[in-house]
Amino acid sequence: MDINKGLIAIGAGLAVMAGMMTGLGEGMAAAHACDAIGKNPEAESKIRSNMILGIALSETVAIYGLLVSILLMFVYPSL
């Protein structure tokens, strides 16, 4: 096995670690949204769309990590 291949794999693995804290943050956002719905059941649709917006914005970080790891695995070796 070529050692470069292993190094690229380690880099790709480190890149997707961007999703580690994102999972925690999204879980917290969903938990607070559930709390808010429990307090204010009539505002459910507004809370849901705001929660999805917030989760989607914070998910961007994890997605960039995924993008970097995909680039590392499929594009970088062929350069």
Add this chain to the structure above:
Amino acid sequence: MTIQSDVYVIILITVLLGVAIVLLSKKIQKTDPLQKPTGVLVPILWAVDIVHKNVVNNVGEKTADVLTPYILVLWVYIFIANTISLFGLSSPTANLSVTLFLAFVTWLLIQITELKYQGIKGYLHGFLEPIAVMLPMNIVGKFSTMVSMSVRLFGNILCGGIMMQLVYAATQGLSNSIASLFGNSGGVFNFIGPLVAPILHAYFDLFSGFIQTLVFVTLTMVLIGNDIPEEVRNGIA
């Protein structure tokens, strides 16, 4: 140059949806609007009604008439594209070209809404806020919506597909090693796969596909709605 197998699935879905929509719209035009709807029209009218109410909640009465057809197309196309992998075909949304174009249309709609309500001067001035030094950041920020929306859908669906392939490979290996215990050394039928796969298909294809459609559609509505002033949204102006 080889053609990816995704392309055939994309063409297949587009043609099927186009035929279905043309046939249904002919049927709707023929029916009397004063009569009660019957047969296949009932769920369709119900779905259109729900989506229209949802769009009105987010962008207001005025824009909703223009936006509802696009949102309906997004719902139907993305959901069918995400769940077509249940039939053994590759998902079109696991191809970045498809999701990038969908996100590009949404992004274009957002820019048009901004231009409409802020004017060309306000739109260009938005690049210099809060201070002029932020210009490169704001230019990147404009395009980041497109990139993040497309890669979110693409990444989720692609990862679901890769997971299912890994599960099938793992269960195949497990089946082979169990069969070799009983003296059968060749490749055998993957008999563990059908026991494990259905629940995972339900999660990765149906549930994840539905949630990603919901997220894409909701983001489209919310991002467009954010650029519309409050008075227009509430129908006062």
